[in-house]
Amino acid sequence: MAYLINRNPSGRLICLHALCSYLANRFSNSKFRLNDLKYDAKCPYNIHQTCKLLIKLPAVNFPVCPYLDNPLSQAKCYLTQSIQEDKQKSKSASDAFNALEGLGLINRDGKLGFLTSNGLEFVKNDYFNPNTFNLIRRAVMRYGPFWSLLFLCNERKDSQNIIKREDVRIGYPETQEILVRNDRSVVLSTGSQADTITRTRSVLFAWGVTSGFLLPIGLQSPKDVSAWHIELLPFIRDEKWTVHSYKVLVDDSLLDGKPYVDRPLSYNAMTKSTKALRERNQEEQRGVTLELEGIIKNRRFAISYLLALASEQDSGVHFDKLVTELASYEPFFVIDKQNFAKVMHSELEIAFATGIPFREENRVLFPLTRLNIGELTSGASGEIIKILQNVSTNIMNK
Amino acid sequence: MPSYVQIYEGNTNGEGLFPFSAVKIPQYSNRPAYSKFKNFLLGKVEKYEHRLTCDRAIDALVANDNSLSIDTDRCIACLACLCSRRNPFQLLHSDIIDIMNAILPSFEQLRESSYTNNLFNGDLKQIPQKEALSLRINSFNQYTAENEVDHIALWVTIMLRFLASDSNAWIGKEIQIANPISPRDNRLDTCCLSHDRILIGETKTSLDSLLQENRYRVQIPSYQAVIEKLVQEHNALHGQHKEAMVLLIIGARETDLLPFGHSYCTSLVGDRSLRFYSDIVSNNIRFISAHLIWTMAFYSLIMRKRLCWDLFFSQIFSNPDVLGVLSGGQVVIQGKQIALENISPRVLNLAVQDFS
Numbered sequence: 151m152a153y154l155i156n157r158n159p160s161g162r163l164i165c166l167h168a169l170c171s172y173l174a175n176r177f178s179n180s181k182f183r184l185n186d187l188k189y190d191a192k193c194p195y196n197i198h199q200t201c202k203l204l205i206k207l208p209a210v211n212f213p214v215c216p217y218l219d220n221p222l223s224q225a226k227c228y229l230t231q232s233i234q235e236d237k238q239k240s241k242s243a244s245d246a247f248n249a250l251e252g253l254g255l256i257n258r259d260g261k262l263g264f265l266t267s268n269g270l271e272f273v274k275n276d277y278f279n280p281n282t283f284n285l286i287r288r289a290v291m292r293y294g295p296f297w298s299l300l301f302l303c304n305e306r307k308d309s310q311n312i313i314k315r316e317d318v319r320i321g322y323p324e325t326q327e328i329l330v331r332n333d334r335s336v337v338l339s340t341g342s343q344a345d346t347i348t349r350t351r352s353v354l355f356a357w358g359v360t361s362g363f364l365l366p367i368g369l370q371s372p373k374d375v376s377a378w379h380i381e382l383l384p385f386i387r388d389e390k391w392t393v394h395s396y397k398v399l400v401d402d403s404l405l406d407g408k409p410y411v412d413r414p415l416s417y418n419a420m421t422k423s424t425k426a427l428r429e430r431n432q433e434e435q436r437g438v439t440l441e442l443e444g445i446i447k448n449r450r451f452a453i454s455y456l457l458a459l460a461s462e463q464d465s466g467v468h469f470d471k472l473v474t475e476l477a478s479y480e481p482f483f484v485i486d487k488q489n490f491a492k493v494m495h496s497e498l499e500i501a502f503a504t505g506i507p508f509r510e511e512n513r514v515l516f517p518l519t520r521l522n523i524g525e526l527t528s529g530a531s532g533e534i535i536k537i538l539q540n541v542s543t544n545i546m547n548k
Numbered sequence: 549m550p551s552y553v554q555i556y557e558g559n560t561n562g563e564g565l566f567p568f569s570a571v572k573i574p575q576y577s578n579r580p581a582y583s584k585f586k587n588f589l590l591g592k593v594e595k596y597e598h599r600l601t602c603d604r605a606i607d608a609l610v611a612n613d614n615s616l617s618i619d620t621d622r623c624i625a626c627l628a629c630l631c632s633r634r635n636p637f638q639l640l641h642s643d644i645i646d647i648m649n650a651i652l653p654s655f656e657q658l659r660e661s662s663y664t665n666n667l668f669n670g671d672l673k674q675i676p677q678k679e680a681l682s683l684r685i686n687s688f689n690q691y692t693a694e695n696e697v698d699h700i701a702l703w704v705t706i707m708l709r710f711l712a713s714d715s716n717a718w719i720g721k722e723i724q725i726a727n728p729i730s731p732r733d734n735r736l737d738t739c740c741l742s743h744d745r746i747l748i749g750e751t752k753t754s755l756d757s758l759l760q761e762n763r764y765r766v767q768i769p770s771y772q773a774v775i776e777k778l779v780q781e782h783n784a785l786h787g788q789h790k791e792a793m794v795l796l797i798i799g800a801r802e803t804d805l806l807p808f809g810h811s812y813c814t815s816l817v818g819d820r821s822l823r824f825y826s827d828i829v830s831n832n833i834r835f836i837s838a839h840l841i842w843t844m845a846f847y848s849l850i851m852r853k854r855l856c857w858d859l860f861f862s863q864i865f866s867n868p869d870v871l872g873v874l875s876g877g878q879v880v881i882q883g884k885q886i887a888l889e890n891i892s893p894r895v896l897n898l899a900v901q902d903f904s
Contacts, residue, residue, distance in 0.1 A: 207600070207604065207607065208607050208609060208610045208611065208619070209566075209569045209570075209600055209601075209602055209607070209609035209610065209611055209616070210564065210565060210566075210569060210570075210600075210611055211560065211564055211611050212564050219698060220597065220598075220599055220600075220698075221600065221604065222565070222570055222597075222598035222599060222600055223597065223598075224597070224598075235597075
């Protein structure tokens with residue numbers, strides 16, 4: 151059940167390796183809770199034991215995480231925060247959990263997680279072992295949004311194979327829907343905010359750099375490819391990744407023939423967390439968005455799922471037919487019938503977040519990846535899946 | 549070779565920290581919502597957060613097995629480590645004059661200009677900058693000019709507790725309040741409560757950033773209104789007589805804050821000084837410089853007499869013509885004239901206290 155990551159600390163795969171190593175030391179393949187990811191001063195196991203990035207400050211005698219604004223903070227770890235102090239209210243730990251899951255290193259079981267065989271293999275070697283590079287590459291290539299990054303970089307790079315970071319946008323679509331409630335106009339909050347998009351992009355680019363698909367302009371390619379994740383570490387270690395242009399090193403052959411995406415976003419991840427609506431007087435906007443969240447999830451899932459089915463059948467999805475068909479199941483997919491086609495056009499962006507980018511030809515959408523459909527449908531009701539299977543028979547275009 | 553002056557010898561505390569290397573900043577509960585300032589007034593501390601006294605941008609404090617020293621090549625003489633203890637003299641390993649001599653190249657000159665009769669005689673105090681080119685931050689001006697939350701706001705918070713007359717004075721940082729004129733809640737950068745006097749500081753890194761941001765004209769009066777109401781409610785409920793003052797506390801080059809008629813004013817270009825003074829007069833805002841706080845701390849350390857902000861400011865700002873205070877004196881408006889004036893040694897004498 152993969153989610154969209156959106157916090158910078160998850161961009162450092164060396165930190166995720168340390169987290170995984172700590173989880174392996176403490177839990178092996180048993181289950182753990184989200185809170186178990188956090189540093190706990192009272193527990194004999196913690197991430198500081200496996201972290202390679204701790205630094206020694208001159209003024210204190212113990213090592214500290216270099217990324218915390220306050221190095222003496224009881225939060226202890228920028229990636230997860232701690233049981234004793236967590237100003238991020240579990241959002242950091244939750245994003246780290248999502249990152250590990252997206253990379254296929256852990257699986258989710260309700261509110262618990264456990265290391266997968268991939269996760270256990272990942273931490274068998276030290277981060278600085280050359281074998282780790284291949285494991286990193288395999289891990290990032292499981293995550294749906296990462297595949298969209300690779301496709302977008304390849305498609306939008308210039309003649310010198312350079313991509314500018316701002317040319318890639320992966321996030322939740324903004325549909326600009328306005329509803330009237332109690333004689334007041336309420337704008338639905340459906341899309342990712344600019345800062346969230348920037349953070350998601352930063353993480354995906356950092357993974358791209360660590361795994362050898364992207365090279366920040368100004369840096370030399372490592373001579374020994376298996377040492378890529380080590381040689382690029384000085385860049386990844388930086389507090390901020392300020393480079394805007396990257397050389398794209400994605401081999402065309404990798405993208406041909408519809409690569410398989412093991413961890414696409416799943417049904418439950420089709421909308422952003424409404425906890426993000428935190429400004430005062432946003433209660434009404436939050437309330438209405440929450441009330442309609444099911445429909446928003448359904449219509450986004452419809453796009454991703456139907457593209458995934460089309461991919462399996464080597465066909466495309468006819469956009470206009472898709473709109474007409476879904477409109478006939480109004481209670482499930484439609485908020486405002488008049489603007490439905492326009493809204494669905496905006497919603498197509500969800501496919502990139504899910505991990506099924508497409509190319510469009512004469513209003514037909516041709517998917518460029520294949521998805522793990524079991525993962526995608528996780529959380530979706532049988533009723534929705536049945537409706538979409540019916541719909542699929544009328545919208546495919548070979 | 550770097551040179552060091554040792555300031556402490558002994559053991560670390562239970563958290564592995566040496567005295568002078570860290571401060572405990574109290575955190576106040578915000579439950580129920582918007583109760584943080586109320587809890588601050590009550591001194592109801594939820595927990596403490598440790599902060600380094602010497603920011604990582606400076607890294608001038610060096611811990612060894614059982615000692616703590618200042619790397620004098622890196623130290624910008626902000627004095628925060630020394631002032632992190634209410635009474636530093638009890639724990640200092642070296643004499644304060646030797647420490648000052650080591651960290652301040654022009655110590656003797658500064659010392660002479662800081663005798664009671666000279667302290668606020670119209671001359672601004674020049675805190676020397678380090679000459680080492682390798683340092684990213686080599687002066688107090690530069691330090692206060694960037695990273696508002698971690699530099700000037702934290703530094704002021706440490707200094708205010710040191711400069712309070714009340715040995716049980718308490719401090720707060722980033723205290724959330726509801727503000728009806730702002731789409732999001734506001735945070736008070738720094739607060740200190742000494743006896744019944746509360747100082748709320750809205751810190752700004754420099755005159756330029758303050759003018760560019762241009763929020764202070766609305767921000768400070770709105771804080772004054774919200775805080776006045778909260779303090780009155782607190783007093784009525786607890787039968788107390790607390791009084792709050794909200795001050796702008798401005799870092800970086802102090803000469804920028806001189807009134808536009810002053811010959812050393814460095815903010816004439818673009819009429820910045822004129823704009824600033826016109827804004828604070830029309831919006832009834834009062835200000836002090838970070839250099840003033842530094843001067844008060846420096847005076848307190850070398851004279852071994854605490855120059856207390858609560859005693860000092862209550863006298864100074866009781867004159868409604870005083871707009872602000874700099875390290876050289878008070879800025880006063882008379883008619884349309886704004887000028888820097890000396891502060892009488894009598895005022896100073898009424899504001900000092902022995903270290904207990």
